[in-house]
Amino acid sequence: MRVLLVHDEPEFFAGAEKMLTYFLAGLQSGGCQVAVACVRASRLDAAMPQEVQRIWVRNDRHFSVFGLGREVNAILAARREFPFDVAHSWAARGWEVAALAGRLSRRPSVGTLHDHPRAKFLSANRRRLMRWSVRLGIQRVACVSEAVRHACLEAGYPARKLLVIHNGVPAMAPATRLTRTDQLRLGFLGVISARKGLGDLFCILDELYKLTPAAWSLEIAGGAQDREGEDYMNKLRQRFSGRAWWPRVRWRGWVEQPIDFLRSLDLMVCPSSEFDPFPTVLLEAGRAEVAVLAADIGGVREIVEDGRTGWVYQPGDYIQAAKCIAKLLAEPGLAEAAGASGARRISSTFSMDAMVDKYLALYASVVGVGIDRSTP
16 A cells, blocks of 8 residues: 655644654554655654655645645655655545545545644635535545534534544553652643733632642643744733742753653643644653643543543633642642543554554545454
8 A cells, every 4th residue: 555645844843743643653654655745844853763765746835726736746746756645635625635546646634633623724725615615525534533523514524424433643652650759740841822811820820829838849741833832921921920939930942752741740731722632741641650731622521531540620710720739739649640541542542553454444445445453
């Protein structure tokens, strides 16, 4: 099976891109030949293994018929060297490319959806392109969560074309956690933007400071990826830097080894303020045996078992979240037990192998052939 993955994101690197690097490794170990249509010198290009074949495309971020034709022509020209069996767009911004390339080469195409189909950051034109791509070319849409699938149904997508394939992460060898200290180590990991809810986390800390004098610290790993994100960070500093608890916050910036960062924590907080389809950070935290506290939004409950592998709170209910952290401060063993349960759940339910197997079955269904993973 020869799979062409299309991901023409020219700049950003977030959960979907990290998951793609895992998926590539899994496909290759499963016996597939893989090529990726991507932007030269993009962050994805740098993150992918060197042995993965690249098909260079150019994406100017804004859709145009000329740009679409240029990307599709690059893929068709490369087909002489890589005669793909299925075109798979890893994100919605490339669906029309995969759909058209598939039609012109008489090969099936599929798409993955990592976002709400009506997300605020998707323009009206992009939403229309997504619907047209599904109606006219994309055979199946793999939604990363039941929450995304339900949102697609509400947006008018045909139910027969939708299925759910949860993202998964590679297995990890056990590692020694940092020695417990006399304070609860909270953490945030990810892109800093309004929809990821860092401001909400600071509001939670406001309430936590009122509830208990117990010691805690907050480590923030990540950063802004555009001017809007930088402006948001500056506003947060202006608003909260005068708080008495502010010296407990440490800004780490982008970290080279996110797993090592996670293993340094007692509790990972995912305070998303808008629909979060299937937060990669919750999978990574579970893999690192770290308990999580997350806003109950999007696909969060499909990962977190409330009270067992972590805790969820209603978005905007800062007092509820603060009370949860206060309880963990009073009973520190709870977080450790939840982290261990989370690791078992991620390993059994959200493994990379399970994700790859489901995509291989999807490819087989649209191509019309069986796939033997044991055959290199």
